[in-house]
Amino acid sequence: MIKKTLFKLIIPAILGYCIAYNATAAEIFGSYSKGCIKDAVAFPKESAYHQSLRSHNGRNYAHPDMVKYLNDLIAKVKAAGLPPILIGDISLKAGGDLGPNSDHASHNIGLDVDIPFVFAEPRKTPKELKNLKYIYLVNKNTLTKDFTYERAELIRLAASDAKVTRIFVSPLIKEGLCQFYAGQDRSWLSKVRPWFGHRAHMHVRLACPTDSPYCVNQDLPPEGDGCGQELISWFMPADINHPLPKVKRQRLKMPVQCKSILNRD
Numbered sequence: 001m002i003k004k005t006l007f008k009l010i011i012p013a014i015l016g017y018c019i020a021y022n023a024t025a026a027e028i029f030g031s032y033s034k035g036c037i038k039d040a041v042a043f044p045k046e047s048a049y050h051q052s053l054r055s056h057n058g059r060n061y062a063h064p065d066m067v068k069y070l071n072d073l074i075a076k077v078k079a080a081g082l083p084p085i086l087i088g089d090i091s092l093k094a095g096g097d098l099g100p101n102s103d104h105a106s107h108n109i110g111l112d113v114d115i116p117f118v119f120a121e122p123r124k125t126p127k128e129l130k131n132l133k134y135i136y137l138v139n140k141n142t143l144t145k146d147f148t149y150e151r152a153e154l155i156r157l158a159a160s161d162a163k164v165t166r167i168f169v170s171p172l173i174k175e176g177l178c179q180f181y182a183g184q185d186r187s188w189l190s191k192v193r194p195w196f197g198h199r200a201h202m203h204v205r206l207a208c209p210t211d212s213p214y215c216v217n218q219d220l221p222p223e224g225d226g227c228g229q230e231l232i233s234w235f236m237p238a239d240i241n242h243p244l245p246k247v248k249r250q251r252l253k254m255p256v257q258c259k260s261i262l263n264r265d
């Protein structure tokens with residue numbers, strides 16, 4: 001009798017507690033560009049509808065919110081009839097800087113992900129994944145023929161999740177999206193931010209999870225779709241008579257909690 005109760009009630013209860021505890025064990029300290037993460041989760045190398053570019057070098061670790069976001073996005077992409085997608089850099093297991101050979105300023109806390117504009121169709125070989133032939137949507141000052149309905153929809157679907165705070169793309173891609181979706185609901189475009197580079201991939205950023213009190217959020221982007229003056233300013237020549245004031249970059253410090261977390265892995 002005692003044995004039966006043990007198997008029927010107590011063991012499942014303990015297992016359930018462990019699973020629930022693990023699901024919320026991840027914790028973030030610091031900001032997107034200076035921080036770390038405890039108990040990040042490895043995002044799967046592949047599924048029927050995605051392939052990961054970075055599982056070979058350990059840059060596929062994410063906060064569980066990011067894992068959910070990507071799984072939801074993959075499901076949305078499939079439901080919309082778009083081809084399977086590639087997932088690029090997320091974070092290292094303990095977070096922190098991605099290393100000297102990386103040109104990323106962020107990706108420190110498992111809440112940033114790069115999604116290339118190359119679809120995983122045809123399916124890529126391991127060699128192709130390591131040396132991906134990127135598709136550029138911008139060449140010099142124009143959009144290329146690769147700025148297609150499918151890629152515009154991929155960006156729209158990526159932005160259509162409450163957890164997303166920003167998606168960085170080249171200013172010309174943002175302009176292309178503003179025109180493409182003219183006359184339609186463009187509220188999601190407020191999250192799509194013009195930024196240097198980002199011609200061959202988009203960079204998605206999620207908000208800090210509520211159960212990570214030491215995670216430092218970025219200010220919210222301005223309201224509106226950002227298709228007006230703000231976007232135009234990216235294409236204006238610099239005014240040599242009135243140079244822009246130099247912005248003093250805040251020197252962020254690595255949170256003390258990160259010392260042991262970053263040394264552990």
Ligand SMILES: [Zn+2]
Binds near residue numbers: 104107114203
């Ligand atoms: Zn990035």
